[in-house]
Amino acid sequence: MLLSKRAEMLLPEHWPAYFSRTSGATVWDMDGNPFTDMFLMGVGTNTLGYSHREVDAAVLKVVQDGNLSTFNAPEEVWLAERLIAMHPFADMARFCRTGGEANAVAVRIARAASGRDKVAFCGYHGWHDWYLAANLAQGEMLAGHLLPGLEPNGVPKELAGSVRPFPYNDIAAFDEAVSDPEVGVIFMEVSRNAGPNPGYLEHIRDMATRKGIVLIFDECTSGFRETFGGLYLKYGVEPDMAVFGKTIGNGYAITAILGRRAVMEAAQTTFISSTFWTERIGPAAALATLDVMQRERSWERITATGNAIRDRWTQLAAEVGITLDHWGLPALCGFTIRSPHAQAYKTLITQEMLGKGWLAGNSIYCSLAHDETTVNRYFTDLAEVWAKVAKCESDGTDPATLLDGPVAHSGFRRLN
Known part of the structure; x- marks a missing residue:
């Protein structure tokens, strides 16, 4: 799977x-x-090591007390407060369980906030239709981003042209991608295989601001690996939204979407909802994981x-x-x-x-x-x-x- x-x-x-x-x-x-x-460590999910006693103890208490009920879990509020306090740009949070769905939620909110449908993106952001639509336009537009020859079977052909890929550290290609007046979202990883060239992230932030485009940093992989929070903190360039996953639950399923209030409140104008996003294990594990991370640096x-x-x-x-x-x-x-x-x-x-x-x-x-x-x-x-x-x-x-x-x-x- x-x-x-x-x-x-x-x-x-x-x-x-x-x-x-x-x-x-x-x-x-x-x-x-x-x-x-000495390899994947749960594909990057277990930065504290496998079966960490403190995180597992928090989860076991949830199992004993109850994981899902008619009421909401207070841990989601505590986790939102904790993450927002760590990220000065953010005012609000939403939680999911996987990176792909969190990215899909972020795109939905950003499109609603900007009022425009097209997405300029760089990097890998999951398996959902919005992303794989890049392969509908010219066959191989995702070859450098995902897998060469990847077939977008099952992705509606009507989505062709709805996304605009651009290579990392290529300002000219980025400017071309966002020259389309219908682009309302920029979705990218802060860094993956190489760091940003001087002025690169600053240029993207400036263009997003001037054009009224929502800038999203996908930190599902990079978050909490070089800083206590988003990697963007290292470079001093703030997004409008950021998505976190993998590291924050130490093997338990929890992802977070953080954003500015003006952007995040657009979620109220659309429909984003799922029963199991309200389960308790994920946020409880995340709170325990953050405690250990902070103590152990x-x-x-x-x-x-x-x-x-x-x-x-x-x-x-x-x-x-x-x-x-x-x-x-x-x-x-x-x-x-x-x-x-x-x-x-x-x-x-x-x-x-x-x-x-x-x-x-x-x-x-x-x-x-x-x-x-x-x-x-x-x-x-x-x-x-x-x-x-x-x-x-x-x-x-x-x-x-x-x-x-x-x-x-x-x-x-x-x-x-």
Whole structure:
């Protein structure tokens, strides 16, 4: 049900797709085999580590007291107050359970507020019709943002031309996208694979203000990884709305849409409602997660861990004789081996590390559970695997011949 977890995206025919339990940085498969996760960590949802005792205790209390009733859960009010206090631009909040639906809600509110239907966007923002409509206009407009060749089957053809993609850090392309007078929404990630060029975010903010366009920052992935809140705080450029997810519930389903009052009140002029948005587990988990984050200063620790891992990747690559390209936020860092066989090498690393008891690829979502001992063990085993990669590079061996199955499929390809 999630593309990022499909076995063919990781290690076709050999990935242990299902788990029985988790703890810290460890995942046990259905046969009870433990694997240390130096990879996806729940696709970026568990920055405190798996099965964190304080967060789980808050959830267990909800289970005991009741999760959903005819009344609303007060935790949603407390969470709204907490998040708004952290983000000076915001006055109001709404909550969902998944990133894709939260982004769809944000687009609906922003369109209602601006009175215009078209969306200029950069990056990946989910699976809903508003986003995939980009592939209706010219066939491959999403190729750089999502997956090359992605078919928008099931998306109404009437939505063709309703969205305008633009590449990250390309001011000319952005200006072209918002030159359409029907564009009322700008939807983008603050940063993903590379930071903004000087003046880039400022230019976007200025254009949005001058044209009366609602600027939305999608922080479902970037939020709480470098700052205690949105990544936009690092750059000092405020949006009109921001969407948060993944990190704020430490594995429990909760997403938040924050916004200026003038924008958010437009939600009252349309219909946005769902029964399970009022369940209690999500906001209770988020409140507990925020408490732990603040106490542990998790954003600083996972950023330091990511920077240390990136430095050691660079050092190890120099030692064994391979060349890397680095990308991503420090707490969500990755590398690509500079070779025509890059995807085969990624698959080989996953295969060989799995045999040593690791979930590993060419990226990592850092967590508090990735302590120094774990990282040291990881690099001890990774050195042996990268030595095989270096040998392939030096003697011309096709790494695909060392695989026990097919090369993994390519994952999300993003322009930012």
